[in-house]
Amino acid sequence: MMTRREFLKGCAAVGASALMLSLPGRMGRLWAQGQQPPPSQAYPLPARWPDIVAVKGGGQASRLDRALREFGGMGAFVRKGQTVAIKPNIGWSQEPIVAANTNPELVKRLVEHCLDAGAAKVWVFDHSCDNGPRSYRDSKIEAYAKSAGAIVVPGDSSSLYQAVSIPGAVTLKKVKVHELALQADVFINVPVLKDHSGAGMTCAMKNLMGAVWDRGEFHRLGLDQCIADVCLWRKPTLNIVDAGKVMLSGGPRGYSSSRYAEPQMLILSRDIVAVDTVSAMTLGRVPSDFGYIAMAEKSNLGTTKIADLDIRRLGL
Amino acid sequence: MRPKASARGGNVLRRARWVAAGIVFCVATLGFLFPALWAEMPIRVLAAWQFAPSGLRGLQGFWLVAFHGAVLSAGAAGIALLVSFLALLLLSAFFGRWYCAFLCPLGFLQDVAAWAGRKRRGYVKSNPILRASALACFIALGVGGALGLASWLEPWSLAGRFFAYDVQPLARLLLRADSPLLPWGFIAASGLAAALIIGTAAFRGRWFCNSLCPAGSLLGLLNRKAPLRLRIDPGTCSSCGRCSSVCLADCLDGKNRFLDASRCVYCLECVGVCPTGSVRYGRGIREKRRGQDDRISTIDRKKKGQDDGISMIDRREKRQDDRITRINRVEKGQDRAMVTRAGFLGLIGTNLKIAGSAAIGIFLGVGGAAAARRIAGAQDSGDRTPPGAVSPPGSLSTHRFAETCTACGLCVARCPSKILRPSTGQFGLTALFAPRLDYDVSYCQFSCTTCLDLCPSGALVKLSPEEKQRTKIGDATLVRDLCIVIKNGTKCGACAEHCPTGAVRMVKGASGLPEPVFSTSICIGCGACHHACPVKPKKAITVSGLAVHEVAEKPSERLFDPPDPPGSPVPTHDSGLFPF
Numbered sequence: 076m077m078t079r080r081e082f083l084k085g086c087a088a089v090g091a092s093a094l095m096l097s098l099p100g101r102m103g104r105l106w107a108q109g110q111q112p113p114p115s116q117a118y119p120l121p122a123r124w125p126d127i128v129a130v131k132g133g134g135q136a137s138r139l140d141r142a143l144r145e146f147g148g149m150g151a152f153v154r155k156g157q158t159v160a161i162k163p164n165i166g167w168s169q170e171p172i173v174a175a176n177t178n179p180e181l182v183k184r185l186v187e188h189c190l191d192a193g194a195a196k197v198w199v200f201d202h203s204c205d206n207g208p209r210s211y212r213d214s215k216i217e218a219y220a221k222s223a224g225a226i227v228v229p230g231d232s233s234s235l236y237q238a239v240s241i242p243g244a245v246t247l248k249k250v251k252v253h254e255l256a257l258q259a260d261v262f263i264n265v266p267v268l269k270d271h272s273g274a275g276m277t278c279a280m281k282n283l284m285g286a287v288w289d290r291g292e293f294h295r296l297g298l299d300q301c302i303a304d305v306c307l308w309r310k311p312t313l314n315i316v317d318a319g320k321v322m323l324s325g326g327p328r329g330y331s332s333s334r335y336a337e338p339q340m341l342i343l344s345r346d347i348v349a350v351d352t353v354s355a356m357t358l359g360r361v362p363s364d365f366g367y368i369a370m371a372e373k374s375n376l377g378t379t380k381i382a383d384l385d386i387r388r389l390g391l
Numbered sequence: 392m393r394p395k396a397s398a399r400g401g402n403v404l405r406r407a408r409w410v411a412a413g414i415v416f417c418v419a420t421l422g423f424l425f426p427a428l429w430a431e432m433p434i435r436v437l438a439a440w441q442f443a444p445s446g447l448r449g450l451q452g453f454w455l456v457a458f459h460g461a462v463l464s465a466g467a468a469g470i471a472l473l474v475s476f477l478a479l480l481l482l483s484a485f486f487g488r489w490y491c492a493f494l495c496p497l498g499f500l501q502d503v504a505a506w507a508g509r510k511r512r513g514y515v516k517s518n519p520i521l522r523a524s525a526l527a528c529f530i531a532l533g534v535g536g537a538l539g540l541a542s543w544l545e546p547w548s549l550a551g552r553f554f555a556y557d558v559q560p561l562a563r564l565l566l567r568a569d570s571p572l573l574p575w576g577f578i579a580a581s582g583l584a585a586a587l588i589i590g591t592a593a594f595r596g597r598w599f600c601n602s603l604c605p606a607g608s609l610l611g612l613l614n615r616k617a618p619l620r621l622r623i624d625p626g627t628c629s630s631c632g633r634c635s636s637v638c639l640a641d642c643l644d645g646k647n648r649f650l651d652a653s654r655c656v657y658c659l660e661c662v663g664v665c666p667t668g669s670v671r672y673g674r675g676i677r678e679k680r681r682g683q684d685d686r687i688s689t690i691d692r693k694k695k696g697q698d699d700g701i702s703m704i705d706r707r708e709k710r711q712d713d714r715i716t717r718i719n720r721v722e723k724g725q726d727r728a729m730v731t732r733a734g735f736l737g738l739i740g741t742n743l744k745i746a747g748s749a750a751i752g753i754f755l756g757v758g759g760a761a762a763a764r765r766i767a768g769a770q771d772s773g774d775r776t777p778p779g780a781v782s783p784p785g786s787l788s789t790h791r792f793a794e795t796c797t798a799c800g801l802c803v804a805r806c807p808s809k810i811l812r813p814s815t816g817q818f819g820l821t822a823l824f825a826p827r828l829d830y831d832v833s834y835c836q837f838s839c840t841t842c843l844d845l846c847p848s849g850a851l852v853k854l855s856p857e858e859k860q861r862t863k864i865g866d867a868t869l870v871r872d873l874c875i876v877i878k879n880g881t882k883c884g885a886c887a888e889h890c891p892t893g894a895v896r897m898v899k900g901a902s903g904l905p906e907p908v909f910s911t912s913i914c915i916g917c918g919a920c921h922h923a924c925p926v927k928p929k930k931a932i933t934v935s936g937l938a939v940h941e942v943a944e945k946p947s948e949r950l951f952d953p954p955d956p957p958g959s960p961v962p963t964h965d966s967g968l969f970p971f
Contacts, residue, residue, distance in 0.1 A: 206808050206836050272897040273884025291925030297881040325951030330893050332950045353971040388969045
């Protein structure tokens with residue numbers, strides 16, 4: 076029979092081991108924060124950063140405003156005088172209504188936030204699938220980002236890309252990435268969530284494929300593993316998923332017969348695996364169906380165990 | 392001698408001509424060189440008013456009006472095609488050959504070369520034999536269906552190819568912009584042609600325009616009969632000859648007060664230097680009874696010669712010399728119709744020579760066209776087009792395209808995807824340089840109609856964006872055994888991603904992975920799948936051109952809406968709840 080003392084001892088042991096077990100994750104998170112510069116004093120720092128912030132309702136701009144408040148404002152990520160590279164999805168020469176590209180209003184608001192936080196320069200670029208200038212134009216992202224004061228940079232010339240090696244990659248050991256994604260102090264990944272005929276779903280991880288010059292390489296070497304590998308090259312400072320209007324079928328380009336849902340959501344996270352996990356659920360899919368999510372988790376890029384995470388679900 | 396007020400006005404005119412022609416030239420060059428920066432509208436309008444392309448378009452318009460005019464829309468379309476050419480003809484017939492001085496970019500380029508060459512100019516006899524044979528050869532080649540060869544005499548196409556294949560690549564190289572490399576033969580051929588013309592201009596001014604250019608020859612003929620044109624007023628001309636030394640066309644014989652109206656390009660250099668303001672634009676009342684009147688006035692003026700404060704004897708001697716050469720010339724009957732027996736016979740002789748040379752030109756043209764077609768015919772293999780022979784949307788068929796495209800390169804220079812590239816014989820030797828779509832470079836953008844909007848010769852008919860998006864210019868072939876999904880067992884779908892109509896879709900196959908499925912009926916042949924297919928060295932999906940373009944079917948509205956498999960979660964976002 077267990078004595079009272081034994082019971083307390085047992086409890087202490089379980090507690091201690093639980094603490095020990097959770098340490099690597101916490102340490103990891105601390106290190107991840109440590110890589111970033113300390114946020115400026117102008118913004119009150121929350122006691123602890125949330126793992127995922129999801130905002131539902133309202134408009135694109137108001138969702139972003141609300142979500143950033145949970146982090147204590149954009150100043151948490153962008154320090155005065157830093158350069159920022161924003162990587163939206165500008166893959167297609169399609170109008171915003173098709174939701175094949177990131178919503179231009181969201182990009183515009185994000186640029187404004189970065190500049191308000193004191194960013195020296197805000198660059199916006201993507202390696203479009205369709206013709207670059209036409210995609211920049213038709214997506215309205217070029218006009219909106221410029222109106223907010225961003226520098227819109229082309230992504231359709233190989234001379235803009237530099238070869239880097241990816242330590243820890245399984246198959247994609249070397250890749251040519253856009254020079255601004257290398258150069259910028261802060262790298263913000265702003266995908267649109269939608270169906271994808273090849274990868275199944277495109278969101279934060281798949282969006283980084285657009286910062287790369289030779290996408291054919293991904294397909295030849297194995298799409299899922301390469302998508303997971305490319306995320307190892309640079310961890311985005313922040314992932315902002317546009318799930319305002321999501322394409323359920325006929326992605327990524329979008330057709331007149333594509334089906335849509337309107338979650339009216341914006342999902343923010345520093346964990347690229349976690350954000351893709353909850354995004355898959357938002358699209359009505361099962362996250363484990365996507366090979367690249369599991370592979371990325373294996374490479375310690377993040378976690379799919381969202382039950383353990385601090386998720387702030389906010390309504391507007 | 393102090394120039395008269397009218398002469399100073401002439402210099403203003405002369406300068407204004409340089410400025411105006413320079414602006415037009417800049418519109419052309421910038422339009423060709425910097426398609427991304429320079430708006431489309433100015434170059435589109437300029438191209439539409441180019442003589443030879445508008446003539447081709449006008450012929451198509453005439454055909455529409457003549458044979459389909461009963462159908463209102465066809466008639467209206469025909470008239471729309473005809474307008475600029477008819478206007479050019481009528482304006483030139485009444486107001487003279489202004490076109491060559493203002494609207495021709497190659498003309499301006501020659502003017503600059505002539506100015507830079509600073510050669511000692513003077514009157515040079517015309518060469519009607521060369522001129523007639525070149526014009527006849529051009530027409531015969533065109534009628535014979537070898538417009539690609541004929542276009543090597545046509546100024547807009549020559550200038551366009553020079554800009555598109557020589558200057559633009561050079562500019563892009565200097566700006567370090569990526570661009571697909573052109574075969575060196577194209578760069579060399581277009582550069583050489585332009586260099587020859589510009590080089591000649593440095594020594595002989597507008598020699599090309601008055602010997603080889605078909606537009607120059609036709610407009611020259613019109614100018615001879617134009618009621619309003621540039622003339623020398625023999626009543627005031629002092630025969631100083633300054634005009635001859637500046638004339639860019641070498642067509643002014645100032646000493647003899649003779650202006651060859653068939654060669655005058657309206658550069659207005661003469662107007663600028665004439666000290667007495669005698670080169671004037673207008674109706675030539677004094678010239679009504681030409682020749683004799685001129686001579687009488689010459690004699691009259693010689694009598695009045697004492698008034699001039701210049702050494703009389705010198706001038707008189709000079710004039711007598713002039714008169715002798717003049718009579719000689721008149722007797723030879725080369726330049727002016729004199730009703731003397733010798734002159735009359737000479738005239739017949741000249742006309743016979745011209746007719747003979749025209750016949751030789753026609754013979755050469757027809758022969759050249761036939762030879763090119765025979766060689767092309769040997770390669771022809773029925774309905775199948777040779778690999779890479781994809782003609783742009785709006786060309787209707789590769790055959791029609793080969794016969795109507797002058798290969799000016801404007802669409803090549805301005806294609807946003809840079810997929811329009813000069814053909815190297817895919818459309819036959821008669822249509823060398825006529826652009827084809829090269830899917831190894833990129834693919835035709837679904838919503839883009841740039842080439843159709845620009846084409847000045849009517850080789851590409853205007854299509855609305857909706858029509859263009861249904862125009863089937865080629866067809867894809869999918870080789871499943873080469874496909875990455877089948878071969879490697881990994882996900883791909885690059886073809887389906889890029890397909891703008893859904894003709895290639897990913898459908899879950901036996902392997903459990905999405906595999907490509909192809910429907911030819913809605914494929915428009917844009918080459919998106921071809922370009923995107925990552926398989927090396929041989930692509931799994933390729934697009935080849937159709938000899939005759941078709942209309943693709945409209946994709947089904949349920950193409951991407953397959954019935955959901957039982958048990959699959961359907962997202963609901965109405966409840967306001969978060970799905971995670």
